[in-house]
Amino acid sequence: MTRAEHTEIACSIARSADVIGDAWTPLILRDVHLGIDTFNELVRDLGISRALLTARLRTLVAGGILHEQPYQERPVRRRYLLTEAGSELIPVLVALMRWGDRWRSPDGAPLVFTHDCGAQLETAVVCIACGDAAHPGTLHPAAGPGGRSGPGTRVIAERLALVPEFAPQPEETP
Amino acid sequence: MTRAEHTEIACSIARSADVIGDAWTPLILRDVHLGIDTFNELVRDLGISRALLTARLRTLVAGGILHEQPYQERPVRRRYLLTEAGSELIPVLVALMRWGDRWRSPDGAPLVFTHDCGAQLETAVVCIACGDAAHPGTLHPAAGPGGRSGPGTRVIAERLALVPEFAPQPEETP
Numbered sequence: 001m002t003r004a005e006h007t008e009i010a011c012s013i014a015r016s017a018d019v020i021g022d023a024w025t026p027l028i029l030r031d032v033h034l035g036i037d038t039f040n041e042l043v044r045d046l047g048i049s050r051a052l053l054t055a056r057l058r059t060l061v062a063g064g065i066l067h068e069q070p071y072q073e074r075p076v077r078r079r080y081l082l083t084e085a086g087s088e089l090i091p092v093l094v095a096l097m098r099w100g101d102r103w104r105s106p107d108g109a110p111l112v113f114t115h116d117c118g119a120q121l122e123t124a125v126v127c128i129a130c131g132d133a134a135h136p137g138t139l140h141p142a143a144g145p146g147g148r149s150g151p152g153t154r155v156i157a158e159r160l161a162l163v164p165e166f167a168p169q170p171e172e173t174p
Numbered sequence: 175m176t177r178a179e180h181t182e183i184a185c186s187i188a189r190s191a192d193v194i195g196d197a198w199t200p201l202i203l204r205d206v207h208l209g210i211d212t213f214n215e216l217v218r219d220l221g222i223s224r225a226l227l228t229a230r231l232r233t234l235v236a237g238g239i240l241h242e243q244p245y246q247e248r249p250v251r252r253r254y255l256l257t258e259a260g261s262e263l264i265p266v267l268v269a270l271m272r273w274g275d276r277w278r279s280p281d282g283a284p285l286v287f288t289h290d291c292g293a294q295l296e297t298a299v300v301c302i303a304c305g306d307a308a309h310p311g312t313l314h315p316a317a318g319p320g321g322r323s324g325p326g327t328r329v330i331a332e333r334l335a336l337v338p339e340f341a342p343q344p345e346e347t348p
Contacts, residue, residue, distance in 0.1 A: 010284040012271040012272070012273075014200070014274075015278035016271065016278060017270065019278075020191065020195075021194075021197055022195065023188075023191065023195055026187045026188070026191040026195070027183070027185065035333075036333075045327065045329035046325065046328075047326060082310070087309075087310050088276070090310040090313075091310075092299065095266045095269055096186075096194075096266050097187045099186075099190045099263060100185075100186025100187060100191075103190075104190060105320050108320040109318035110184040110318050111186070111315055111317065112316050112318040115303065115304065116306070116312040116313075117304035118303075122301070122302045123299050123302065124299070124300055124302045125265035125266060125268060125299055126297065126298055126300050127291060128298045129289065129291055129293030130289065130293065132291065134297055135265065136256070136265075138290040140287060140289075141208060142285070142287075144286040146279050146284040147285060148284070152221060154218055154220075155205075155218055155219035156205070156219060
């Protein structure tokens, strides 16, 4: 399965992971969020090759995640800003960062955020209707309007067609 | 920079993205969460080659994200379960899925979750202290105990050393 075919999977995890499913892309978005937003500063921060950064930035701009803003005319210099879609990825990356802090950072968190409320940020992914955490055991899947069967969803589609809410583990089926 | 060097960056986004920064891994975790948890069912759902799935599962088990559980003796069959670390990735993937629903799914969400509370799940990444969303503009970065300067954090480290809370965009500094 090629990368193009992969994004054809009727799954929003596949489609969004395609956006950040690259070693550099999450770090570029991290940097732009932190105001490290010019080509040269990105190269200097990341130690990435200029060719690779050019390619990644082009993809992010084409994908509607970043946009370019000229900030100097002679010579022309531009910086990169998050679009609305890009901004909405930041909380997801912050949640991912907190996972890395907990499970992959024996020396402690490399970077900490203070939230506007004054607390050192600890995140939860919650259901906005009730405010409770979206823990794995609290989620009951069903096919959505864009669902279809195919590579990447073949068994899921079968199960969702049979039982609208199938339990995560067979022996836990009510 | 090699993949091994990439995980050496003092950044929890780099370290956690390394876990799911692969086209297949988020979908394998999605499937195991949904109870599609045996080797053969994963192959059938994903259309992934057996060799590639074997490699990905081995990495996820070695990384403490999945563990194997035998459920039949003759012939030996095993299924894959999420560890605690793996379970904690699921809400992050669900938040990523919701981003993909909004920004990459013109036909509508392929999969919808009903939350335990009865609402169709819409997620937010929130600060657990105040319950408000961890929007980009509400986050003030500082160096943490595991922070250090090096490729991947060179400019960040400079800026955090100079100004404990530097604003994301210069002109938006209060």
